[in-house]
Amino acid sequence: MTSATPARPPGRPRSGVNAAVFAATLSTVHELGYAPATVDRIAAAAGVAKTTIYRRWPSKGALVVDCLLDAFGPVPLEGAGRAEVMSSALRWIAAKIGEPGVGDAFAGVFSDAVSDPALREILSTRLQDPYRIALQEALGEPEDRVLFFIDVVVGTLLHRMGMTGEPMVEADVAALAEMVLSYFGDDPGPA
Amino acid sequence: MTSATPARPPGRPRSGVNAAVFAATLSTVHELGYAPATVDRIAAAAGVAKTTIYRRWPSKGALVVDCLLDAFGPVPLEGAGRAEVMSSALRWIAAKIGEPGVGDAFAGVFSDAVSDPALREILSTRLQDPYRIALQEALGEPEDRVLFFIDVVVGTLLHRMGMTGEPMVEADVAALAEMVLSYFGDDPGPA
DNA sequence: CCATTTACGCTACCGTCAGTATCGATACCT
DNA sequence: AGGTATCGATACTGACGGTAGCGTAAATGG
Numbered sequence: 001m002t003s004a005t006p007a008r009p010p011g012r013p014r015s016g017v018n019a020a021v022f023a024a025t026l027s028t029v030h031e032l033g034y035a036p037a038t039v040d041r042i043a044a045a046a047g048v049a050k051t052t053i054y055r056r057w058p059s060k061g062a063l064v065v066d067c068l069l070d071a072f073g074p075v076p077l078e079g080a081g082r083a084e085v086m087s088s089a090l091r092w093i094a095a096k097i098g099e100p101g102v103g104d105a106f107a108g109v110f111s112d113a114v115s116d117p118a119l120r121e122i123l124s125t126r127l128q129d130p131y132r133i134a135l136q137e138a139l140g141e142p143e144d145r146v147l148f149f150i151d152v153v154v155g156t157l158l159h160r161m162g163m164t165g166e167p168m169v170e171a172d173v174a175a176l177a178e179m180v181l182s183y184f185g186d187d188p189g190p191a
Numbered sequence: 192m193t194s195a196t197p198a199r200p201p202g203r204p205r206s207g208v209n210a211a212v213f214a215a216t217l218s219t220v221h222e223l224g225y226a227p228a229t230v231d232r233i234a235a236a237a238g239v240a241k242t243t244i245y246r247r248w249p250s251k252g253a254l255v256v257d258c259l260l261d262a263f264g265p266v267p268l269e270g271a272g273r274a275e276v277m278s279s280a281l282r283w284i285a286a287k288i289g290e291p292g293v294g295d296a297f298a299g300v301f302s303d304a305v306s307d308p309a310l311r312e313i314l315s316t317r318l319q320d321p322y323r324i325a326l327q328e329a330l331g332e333p334e335d336r337v338l339f340f341i342d343v344v345v346g347t348l349l350h351r352m353g354m355t356g357e358p359m360v361e362a363d364v365a366a367l368a369e370m371v372l373s374y375f376g377d378d379p380g381p382a
Numbered sequence: 383c384c385a386t387t388t389a390c391g392c393t394a395c396c397g398t399c400a401g402t403a404t405c406g407a408t409a410c411c412t
Numbered sequence: 413a414g415g416t417a418t419c420g421a422t423a424c425t426g427a428c429g430g431t432a433g434c435g436t437a438a439a440t441g442g
Contacts, residue, residue: 011388012438038428049391054430203409203418229399240420245401 014056021046021053025067034064072096205247212237212244216258225255263287 024046028037039060043050057063076092079085215237219228230251234241248254267283270276 008440009388010386010440012390012440014389015438017390035428039430040428050429051392051431052390055389058430060429199411201411201416203411203416205418206409208419226399230401231399241400242402242421243419246418249401251400 017046017048017052018056021048021056021063022067022070024048025064026071029064029067037064039063208237208239208243209247212239212247212254213258213261215239216255217262220255220258228255230254 021042024042025037028042028045031037032041039050039053042063043053046053053063057066073096075089077085077089079088212233215233216228219233219236222228223232230241230244233254234244237244244254248257264287266280268276268280270279
């Protein structure tokens with residue numbers, strides 16, 4: 001088997017600009033917000049033609065969601081009991097959202113998803129699947145209850161960031177996690 | 192003193208279409224979301240020329256925020272202790288956001304405020320003042336802590352509505368209020 | 383070397399929407 | 413009547429998301 005690379009398709013291969021486009025998207029949305037981060041600006045920041053972006057992503061929303069998924073990465077689901085899994089996942093999500101570029105970009109995209117049905121569709125199909133449903137299965141809770149508590153954390157973080165324009169302070173994140181976990185029933189356990 | 196009416200200014204008086212414009216704005220934003228609710232559509236639904244809207248409000252964002260303030264009304268701050276004031280205010284806000292047209296429109300506007308700095312400015316100056324600061328003074332808590340708990344309720348409600356497209360079920364609203372109040376320290380007290 | 387295939391940059395373009403300008407008509411006052 | 417300010421209608425500008433077409437660059441196989 002010499003086909004380690006699965007039979008490269010003919011024609012000119014794509015240049016490796018995906019990383020540059022992602023970086024430009026993240027920083028632009030981070031600095032300007034979702035709406036003012038126009039595709040022209042992102043393309044210029046990435047040193048890429050606008051048409052190239054639309055050849056790889058069908059819309060601005062799809063580009064930004066892909067960029068966030070790339071920056072966010074998979075949520076680790078570790079721990080013995082429900083409370084432990086919940087605790088580590090919540091704290092991981094909170095920490096990730098608190099990172100300089102990621103959180104602000106996330107806030108802008110979540111925001112636009114509320115008023116834009118098309119982007120809402122992209123988000124619910126591409127974001128709910130990997131994270132929310134994985135959490136739901138790992139926790140073994142009824143769907144509504146799990147989604148509700150995840151929303152408490154994510155929604156509060158993003159809303160607060162949107163209103164103040166800055167990430168929440170660490171004390172508030174810790175208080176929020178503690179509040180949710182105490183209501184969740186079990187104690188977080190060690191480590 | 193015959194000047195009960197304070198010396199009406201000369202010229203043709205404004206027609207009383209503000210109520211019709213507010214109603215059209217609320218229903219249009221409720222049905223379509225913030226972005227698809229164009230000013231042309233709102234004007235058509237209100238039976239008013241688009242130029243008339245721009246003579247009374249400087250921007251679409253100002254119109255929608257004014258419309259929401261009108262629909263939302265002042266938050267009642269009643270009760271003896273901090274916990275009682277907090278409890279009644281939280282439940283009142285949650286109930287108001289749960290109303291059919293108001294909550295969905297609020298979600299759309301809050302959402303856009305995250306990505307649109309101009310609308311964020313309108314919201315933070317016109318919405319924070321009457322509600323958040325009033326609550327803060329009534330509660331006598333440090334600003335960050337009060338704002339944080341309000342954000343827990345409002346942010347979670349709006350985020351959940353944005354992700355699912357529907358208002359939260361009553362059980363979740365009650366659980367959220369209970370969770371916040373239990374963390375807040377005091378017990379809510381009777382009534 | 384050459385033909386083929388695909389990706390890229392560039393420019394021009396379309397549709398939509400926020401917001402502005404203008405003009406004639408209308409409603410109130412003195 | 414004359415003055416003043418609002419209203420509706422139409423037309424317009426500018427920005428943005430997204431598309432089309434063209435010439436060119438990079439890879440393949442013969």
